[in-house]
Amino acid sequence: MTTLKIPTPLRYYTDGQAEVTVNGPDVATAMRNLVEQYPTLEQHLYNGHGDLRNFVNLFLGENNIKDLQGLETPLNEGDTLRLIPSIAGGSDDFSRRRLKSLLQKLRRNTCSPD
Amino acid sequence: MSLHGTTMTLIISLDLLAQVHAHGEDAYPEEGAGFLLGSEEGGQRTVTQLFLTGNAREDEARHNRYLVTPENYLKAETTADSLGLSLIGVFHSHPDHPNRPSEFDREWAQPFFSYVITSINEGKAFESRSWRLADDRSKFEEERIISR
Known part of the structure; x- marks a missing residue:
């Protein structure tokens, strides 16, 4: 059994629990076990292809599993796994204002006097 | 403006909202971000403290992208716990871009x-709006901001 620490935004889907117990010999199996226990979590953790979403980071102790064996990282009895989301976002590439600014720049360059 | 059958509202003081705006102006022309700490009751959230973070994206992407590292996320959550508060949200700026989610x-x-x-227009904060992700992840739903 592994203890999995749940970040605040996902606790709504684990009945408010900040940590849950998951089973599995490796991280991939343990994560599947998590969504078997709490099915409404699945859409937030996995994309339509069955892969973990980009923002999911998993730490075994102090180590990001990306620096270990990824999802195949073995888990031992009593391990603690921590799920930490990357918080990210941003505006669209082009806004009307940016487009206007680019057009003004272009006009300056093409209409400048000789 | 309802999620799980409740009306969504975010209450934030004028002072804290001014700090959110100032953080966006300081970061301009890049995006700035941070966490909202506070409490929730019946769909109504109250922000009582901010946790400012840096933008961890690479230099050339910061004008339209922000990233908070897992380490900073953990610091924010630990800070909220130690204050008896919850992480209730994230704020970020859209330089020269509308304040709608992309x-x-x-x-x-x-x-x-x-x-x-x-929205930060030419370096000046214009307006803030608040959004929550729908349960099926298909869209954001706007929640009312009450600032007083």
Whole structure:
């Protein structure tokens, strides 16, 4: 059994629990076990292809599993796994204002006097 | 403006909202971000403290992208716990861009969180709006901001 620490935004889907117990010999199996226990979590953790979403980071102790064996990282009895989301976002590439600014720049360059 | 059958509202003081705006102006022309700490009762959230973070994206992407590292996320959550508060959301700025969530915002959004987005137009904060991700992740729904 592994203890999995749940970040605040996902606790709504684990009945408010900040940590849950998951089973599995490796991280991939343990994560599947998590969504078997709490099915409404699945859409937030996995994309339509069955892969973990980009923002999911998993730490075994102090180590990001990306620096270990990824999802195949073995888990031992009593391990603690921590799920930490990357918080990210941003505006669209082009806004009307940016487009206007680019057009003004272009006009300056093409209409400048000789 | 309802999620799980409740009316969504975010209450934030004028002072804290001014700090959100100032953070966006300081970061301009890049995006700035941070966390909202507070409490929730019946769909109504109250922000009582901010946790400012840096933008961890690479230099050339910061004008339209922000990233908070897992380490900073953990610091924010630990800070909230130590104060008896909860992480209730994230704020970020859209330099020279409307304060509506982008498709990229939706792809990376966490459920539950309130996402306050501030338009920064030519270096000056214009307006903030707040959004929550729908349960099926298909869209954001706006929540009312009450600032007083």
